[in-house]
Amino acid sequence: MSTQHLQKVARFFFPLFVLLAALSSLPTVATQDKMKEPHIDHVTSENYIEYHEGSPLSNIVLTVPHDGHIKPPSIPNRRKGCFKSLGSRQWCDWHHSAECDPETDDPAKCRITEYPDTGASDLALVMRDTMRDITGYSPHLIISRLHRSRLDPNRERGNAAQHNAMAELSYDTYHGTIQTAQNKVQATGRPGVHFDIHGYTAHDTDNWLELGYHLRAEHLNEGYLNPRDSSIRALAERNPAVEFASLVSGPDSLGWLVQQEGFRVVPSPQYPRPELGVEGRYFRGGYTTRKWGSLHGGDIDCVQLEVPQWVRDGSEEYGVKLGRAFAQWVLNHYPGPEE
Numbered sequence: 001m002s003t004q005h006l007q008k009v010a011r012f013f014f015p016l017f018v019l020l021a022a023l024s025s026l027p028t029v030a031t032q033d034k035m036k037e038p039h040i041d042h043v044t045s046e047n048y049i050e051y052h053e054g055s056p057l058s059n060i061v062l063t064v065p066h067d068g069h070i071k072p073p074s075i076p077n078r079r080k081g082c083f084k085s086l087g088s089r090q091w092c093d094w095h096h097s098a099e100c101d102p103e104t105d106d107p108a109k110c111r112i113t114e115y116p117d118t119g120a121s122d123l124a125l126v127m128r129d130t131m132r133d134i135t136g137y138s139p140h141l142i143i144s145r146l147h148r149s150r151l152d153p154n155r156e157r158g159n160a161a162q163h164n165a166m167a168e169l170s171y172d173t174y175h176g177t178i179q180t181a182q183n184k185v186q187a188t189g190r191p192g193v194h195f196d197i198h199g200y201t202a203h204d205t206d207n208w209l210e211l212g213y214h215l216r217a218e219h220l221n222e223g224y225l226n227p228r229d230s231s232i233r234a235l236a237e238r239n240p241a242v243e244f245a246s247l248v249s250g251p252d253s254l255g256w257l258v259q260q261e262g263f264r265v266v267p268s269p270q271y272p273r274p275e276l277g278v279e280g281r282y283f284r285g286g287y288t289t290r291k292w293g294s295l296h297g298g299d300i301d302c303v304q305l306e307v308p309q310w311v312r313d314g315s316e317e318y319g320v321k322l323g324r325a326f327a328q329w330v331l332n333h334y335p336g337p338e339e
Contacts, residue, residue, distance in 0.1 A: 041138070045145070047166075047173040048072075052128070054140035054181065057337050059192035060131065060330060061140045061181045061300075063288060064124045065153040065174070066117040066198060068145040075150040075167045081110030081159065094158040112159065114149040117199035119312030124197045126319025127326060134327035135336075140181035144174050154196070154286045178292060182300055190335055191234060194302040195326060196288045199312050206277035208264040209311065211255055212285030212304030213248060214295055220249075220267055220282070221275045231285055231293025232301040235333055248272075252332070254303065257325035263311075 042053040048070055054060065081092035082100035092110035121143045132138040144153050151167045152160045153174045161167035178194075185192035200210075214231040227236035227244045236244050239252075246252040248267050255268030266274055266282060274282035285293075285304035293302025311318045 047170045048144065048146045048151075049170060049173045049177055050143040050145055051177050051181075052125075052138075052141035052143075054184065055132075055137040056184070057188055058135075058137040058139055059185045059188050059190050059334055060135075060137070061178065061185060061192065061194040061292075062124050062128055062142070063178060063194065063196050064117070064121045064141075064143045065196070065288065066148050067119065067121040067143065068116065068147050068151070070145050071147045071150055072166065075146070075164050076162075077149045078112050078114065078152065078162050080107075080112055081162075083109045092159065094162045096162060096164075113152070115201070116148045117197075117312070118309070119315060120197050120199045120307075122315040123199075123307065123312050123319045123322070126315050127197075127323035130320050130323025131327040131330070134324065135330060140184065142174065142177045142181065144170070146170055154198075154288050156287060175291075178288075182292065185300060188337065190337070191238065191299040192301070193235075193330060193334055194288075194292050194300055196285070196292075196302060196304045198283070198304060198306045199309060200283065200306050201309060203279050203281040204308050205279045206264075206266075206281070207308050207310070208266055208271065208277065209258060209308075210266055210283050210304075210306035211258070211268075212283055212289055212306065214285045214289050214293065215248065216284055217274045217280070217282040221273045221280075223273075229295075231289045231295050232303065234294035234299045235301050238299075239333070245272075254325065254329045257328050258322065261321040261325050263321070 044051045044053070048068065076096060079096065081094045082098045083104065083106045084091050084093050085104060124141060124143070128139050128141050144151060151170055153171055157168065157171055161171045182192070182194070215225060215229060219225065225244050225248055227233050230236065232247065236247060239247070242252055243250070249255055249272035250269060253268065255265050258265045259268045259270055264271065266277065271277065274280045283304065283306045285302070289302045289304045292300070294300060
């Protein structure tokens with residue numbers, strides 16, 4: 001073969017050799033999978049409850065109890081319960097057939113809330129996508145699609161479903177799905193965290209975001225912070241060298257990261273106490289926070305997020321910011337699978 005012919009062959013094959021060499025230096029599929037878990041959104045719906053299953057290695061659960069809009073005729077509107085008392089025993093009768101005694105019924109007790117947290121599920125979906133992009137794993141997400149006038153999953157069963165069979169089935173499905181998601185978190189062998197996402201309109205003067213750790217407003221105002229009263233008790237017990245106040249409102253807090261995204265939020269370094277607001281009102285967390293957090297043990301914490309309507313209306317923008325802050329807090333305090 002002549003020298004000229006060999007030069008032609010070399011010119012023809014050289015680019016191919018360069019390309020193959022470059023491809024061989026790229027990560028294998030297995031390596032890429034370890035870097036970031038592939039996203040496959042598996043969604044199921046049963047008894048008006050929507051479940052977006054999280055990644056097998058995810059240790060995050062999101063819930064939205066109050067953004068449903070379905071009003072089945074088979075489920076009547078929830079109504080105020082009848083306050084009953086017998087000696088030292090007091091209770092609410094939530095049966096629709098109950099007759100309230102005007103002489104003993106207390107209008108301030110056994111009340112209900114019917115209005116939805118409109119847009120909270122849209123916010124949660126954007127937060128979930130953002131958290132997946134940052135952590136590499138999709139959080140579990142459970143949404144009730146029943147209108148709050150028919151079911152309130154963030155209450156005990158009697159108040160929530162008021163003894164209607166279909167509402168009770170939906171309630172049991174909602175909390176059963178949370179149990180399924182938390183079981184999957186526990187199967188990772190790592191501590192986890194549950195974020196319960198809400199919206200408020202009742203006290204929008206301060207127009208801030210609220211993070212509920214099951215700590216009373218008066219205790220925050222007094223500076224009395226006891227981790228044993230908190231739904232993030234497990235986080236505090238895993239970090240004995242970190243002051244609990246720092247986890248709640250200091251440099252180690254979720255509030256600090258949310259504040260860094262441009263929000264006014266309580267508790268946080270800027271607003272460690274609700275009394276620093278105009279109205280100073282504050283939601284500390286409800287039934288979900290008490291039941292599914294670490295208040296009574298376990299290694300899955302729970303935090304309630306309350307946001308005003310303007311945040312829910314701007315979910316595409318604000319969901320990214322909140323998802324970024326929440327994801328960073330998880331990375332800071334909840335070990336990943338390789339740690």
